[in-house]
């Protein structure tokens with residue numbers, strides 16, 4: 001009976017062992033599942049982190065690129081501003097030069113106008129003199145005769161011949177004297 005008892009005991013022991021092993025397997029399986037889960041979560045986290053890192057890198061690169069673009073644009077703007085400032089300066093200088101030139105031209109024009117006025121005045125005087133040199137009667141021929149006795153020097157030869165009195169002072173004509181310019 002001892003053997004039977006021993007066999008029974010062994011069987012119980014084996015059953016306990018089996019139970020323990022099954023529990024252990026179950027626990028290990030759970031742990032493994034848990035571990036697998038942890039691994040998966042870790043991998044997912046890593047993926048997310050990698051994605052985030054990638055996104056951050058891309059974002060950084062984009063931002064950096066944008067900054068470079070902005071810097072480039074800013075540089076272009078600065079250059080454009082400098083160019084415009086130079087152009088404005090040139091225009092201002094040009095305008096000053098134009099103004100200076102204009103002032104010089106105005107001065108020259110004033111001088112020319114003075115000369116012109118003087119010439120016009122002289123011309124008028126000459127014209128008046130020329131008119132005075134024209135016969136007071138016909139206004140065409142040159143004055144050559146003074147009437148006697150008033151001696152108004154105002155008449156051409158044909159008009160002198162027709163006059164009976166002076167057209168200026170109405171002194172009766174007694175004679176005429178030819179005048180010679182020299």
Ligand SMILES: [Zn+2]
Nearest residue numbers: 135138156159
């Ligand atoms: Zn005349």
Ligand SMILES: [Zn+2]
Nearest residue numbers: 150152166169
């Ligand atoms: Zn007269």
